[in-house]
Amino acid sequence: MSDKSTGKVIALKIPLPETSELDSDLQAYFQKCDEKLGMVPNVLRAYSFDNNKLRAFMGMYNDLMLADSGLSKLEREMIAVVVSSQNHCFYCLTAHGAAVRQLSGDPALGEALVMNYRAADLDNRQTAMLDFAVKLTDHPDAIIEADRQALRDQGFSEHDIWDIAAVACFFNMSNRMASATDMRPNDEYHSQNR
Numbered sequence: 001m002s003d004k005s006t007g008k009v010i011a012l013k014i015p016l017p018e019t020s021e022l023d024s025d026l027q028a029y030f031q032k033c034d035e036k037l038g039m040v041p042n043v044l045r046a047y048s049f050d051n052n053k054l055r056a057f058m059g060m061y062n063d064l065m066l067a068d069s070g071l072s073k074l075e076r077e078m079i080a081v082v083v084s085s086q087n088h089c090f091y092c093l094t095a096h097g098a099a100v101r102q103l104s105g106d107p108a109l110g111e112a113l114v115m116n117y118r119a120a121d122l123d124n125r126q127t128a129m130l131d132f133a134v135k136l137t138d139h140p141d142a143i144i145e146a147d148r149q150a151l152r153d154q155g156f157s158e159h160d161i162w163d164i165a166a167v168a169c170f171f172n173m174s175n176r177m178a179s180a181t182d183m184r185p186n187d188e189y190h191s192q193n194r
Contacts, residue, residue, distance in 0.1 A: 009042045011182035014049045023051050029058065039186050041095065043174070046183050064167050070160040071129075071167075074103040078126065079133045079167045081113040086137045089175035094185035096171075098192040125154040132161075133168040 009016060019030045019040070026048070033040045047054040065076050077099040084092035093114050101110035112120035117130050128150050136143060151161050177183070 008182075008184050010046045010184070016045055016049055022048060022054075026051060026054060037188075039188050042184060042186050043091065043095070043178070046181060060170060064163070064170050069163045070157055071163050074100065075126065075129060076163075076167050077103055078113055078117075078130065079164060080171045081110070082117045082130045083133055083137050083168050083171040084175055085114055085117070086134055087172065087175035087179070089171075089178050091178040091183045091185045092171060092175055094189045098189045102192065125156075128154040129156070129164055132164055136165060136168045137172055 019027055022030065030040045030044065033044065044054065044058070047057045065073070065080075069076070071079075077096050080092060080096040081100055084096060097110045097114050100113055101107050104110065109120055117134075118127075122130070132143075132147055132151055135147060148161055151164065156164070
């Protein structure tokens with residue numbers, strides 16, 4: 001596997017190792033990313049300065065975004081984009097906007113979610129989900145039972161509500177790390193699925 005990287009990964013002057021310097025399980029994971037995506041996402045490269053931090057990030061991400069859930073992968077990516085839009089996170093808007101375009105097959109949906117999800121052609125269920133994620137992002141202290149009930153009224157289970165909250169919270173953390181480190185998205189994301 002080549003160690004190709006597209007430009008700056010983060011602004012912090014933390015030395016990032018070559019893939020060959022990572023533990024063998026992480027080398028294999030980077031190889032899988034390169035084969036499947038044609039790149040290693042810069043967020044993984046950014047965390048690679050510490051094998052344990054990288055594993056913790058990957059474990060949480062994979063559990064929230066890829067494991068079984070009452071939420072579809074597209075819905076979880078929609079939450080990622082809308083939370084990232086509220087936080088003006090360049091990295092996550094670029095990377096997860098590309099994922100929304102891929103999973104939905106609709107480039108206009110990806111762009112609308114980046115700019116203003118209220119302008120997107122969403123159903124009531126999706127709108128309620130994103131309204132909750134935005135309120136949790138902007139005013140977490142204002143979440144009340146009526147907000148959870150609004151999700152139940154749209155057919156979300158108690159586990160689904162947990163997953164909506166967990167995805168929103170994860171991306172609030174990720175957005176803040178990306179902003180703090182000036183993390184840059186891989187150039188490849190910009191042209192994907194347009």
